[in-house]
Amino acid sequence: MESETDTMTSTKPYLIRAIYEWILDNDMTPHLVVDVRYPGVQAPKEFVEDERLVLNLSPSAVRALLLGNEQIEFNARFGGVARDVYFPVEAVLGIFTRENGQGMVFPELAYPLPGEPAPEPDSTAHVEQKRSKPRSVGRPLGIQSPQGPQGPQGPKAPSGKGKGGGPTLKVVK
Numbered sequence: 001m002e003s004e005t006d007t008m009t010s011t012k013p014y015l016i017r018a019i020y021e022w023i024l025d026n027d028m029t030p031h032l033v034v035d036v037r038y039p040g041v042q043a044p045k046e047f048v049e050d051e052r053l054v055l056n057l058s059p060s061a062v063r064a065l066l067l068g069n070e071q072i073e074f075n076a077r078f079g080g081v082a083r084d085v086y087f088p089v090e091a092v093l094g095i096f097t098r099e100n101g102q103g104m105v106f107p108e109l110a111y112p113l114p115g116e117p118a119p120e121p122d123s124t125a126h127v128e129q130k131r132s133k134p135r136s137v138g139r140p141l142g143i144q145s146p147q148g149p150q151g152p153q154g155p156k157a158p159s160g161k162g163k164g165g166g167p168t169l170k171v172v173k
Contacts, residue, residue, distance in 0.1 A: 013069045013089045029098040030057045038091035044078045
């Protein structure tokens with residue numbers, strides 16, 4: 001028997017849209033962090049760092065932005081060339097402001113890497129144990145300060161290293 005929570009849709013696309021609007025309402029620049037290994041991601045690979053892509057979603061940087069419940073898509077210029085970008089909402093690891101790093105980080109979901117069998121229902125932990133190289137790089141997303149290095153679409157992918165070399169994560173209340 002299914003419970004009512006089993007039939008509910010994911011909150012993730014709603015949270016992404018809400019944080020996006022909040023960032024724009026505060027006159028700041030929204031950026032998404034996307035896991036490019038997630039199945040179905042169609043984005044320029046030449047700007048990927050640590051298997052993540054940081055995308056500037058400001059209205060002046062993108063055209064035809066669709067923040068849907070299942071996918072996010074838009075057109076943007078990369079190195080002066082217009083490109084279509086498409087990825088499932090589940091590939092989004094976080095949304096934050098370029099100016100001060102405030103935003104939201106989402107938990108990573110287990111999914112098969114290319115060449116791996118699809119996980120069976122309720123066997124996510126088993127799949128994670130079988131991998132020789134973990135799907136995640138093993139650190140939370142650290143959001144760089146606005147003074148950090150800039151890539152073609154805004155800040156470079158977060159490095160995740162704080163003082164003493166440990167993982168960092170900015171907590172937003």
